[in-house]
Amino acid sequence: DQQVKQNSPSLSVQEGRISILNCDYTNSMFDYFLWYKKYPAEGPTFLISISSIKDKNEDGRFTVFLNKSAKHLSLHIVPSQPGDSAVYFCAADVWGSGGSNYKLTFGKGTLLTVNP
Amino acid sequence: SAVISQKPSRDICQRGTSLTIQCQVDSQVTMMFWYRQQPGQSLTLIATANQGSEATYESGFVIDKFPISRPNLTFSTLTVSNMSPEDSSIYLCSVDQSGGGEKLFFGSGTQLSVL
Numbered sequence: 247d248q249q250v251k252q253n254s255p256s257l258s259v260q261e262g263r264i265s266i267l268n269c270d271y272t273n274s275m276f277d278y279f280l281w282y283k284k285y286p287a288e289g290p291t292f293l294i295s296i297s298s299i300k301d302k303n304e305d306g307r308f309t310v311f312l313n314k315s316a317k318h319l320s321l322h323i324v325p326s327q328p329g330d331s332a333v334y335f336c337a338a339d340v341w342g343s344g345g346s347n348y349k350l351t352f353g354k355g356t357l358l359t360v361n362p
Numbered sequence: 363s364a365v366i367s368q369k370p371s372r373d374i375c376q377r378g379t380s381l382t383i384q385c386q387v388d389s390q391v392t393m394m395f396w397y398r399q400q401p402g403q404s405l406t407l408i409a410t411a412n413q414g415s416e417a418t419y420e421s422g423f424v425i426d427k428f429p430i431s432r433p434n435l436t437f438s439t440l441t442v443s444n445m446s447p448e449d450s451s452i453y454l455c456s457v458d459q460s461g462g463g464e465k466l467f468f469g470s471g472t473q474l475s476v477l
Contacts, residue, residue, distance in 0.1 A: 248404070250404070280465060287371070287470060287471075288470050288471075289366070289368075289454055289456070289467075289468030289469050289470045289471050290405070290454075290466075290468050291467075291468070292465040292466065292467070295465065335404070335405065337405075349407055349420075350405075350407070350466065351404075352404040352405040352406075353404055354402065354403060354404045355404070
């Protein structure tokens, strides 16, 4: 049973346009969400995160939106650049009152291709 | 941010053999983790490598198959034992420097192919 789902294996957008990557989760205990970016032959790198007490977090061109009622989050990249072409992983964590349990649950990833 | 060196970067192994993957961090870290990404699948946590004690394994992973060493706060190894083609995956070492598990730093991974 996959608790974090990225239903689009791939996405292609034009340079300068918006990229929207989606992620759904089923475990209502998840209260912290992260996005990681992975280039070929490299490990994933942390991109942006959001706590369940927020519905939006922004960092430069990257914005993550969280809809708790729908158990859905999305990553918006505006404007998209060719260097953004990578695999993007959504991940979820359970913090609760004791902090992180250090066990991130990842989605399968979405391959983003930004065309010049 | 932590700099993580993982070796080997890739290997092709024969069925029934074992491979040891090394992970070296440029600073002392408390929490080190080993993940696996099978083809077309998500990253899955294998175990947490604890310094000075046995690793803590996730459901579905056992010490006999994936023995882990953590001799100090900057180094860990993962061995994939008695390999079969189903073990063909990317294996990733990661560390948590934030102290809150909110973000991990990953090594570049080991691409393992088992024939």
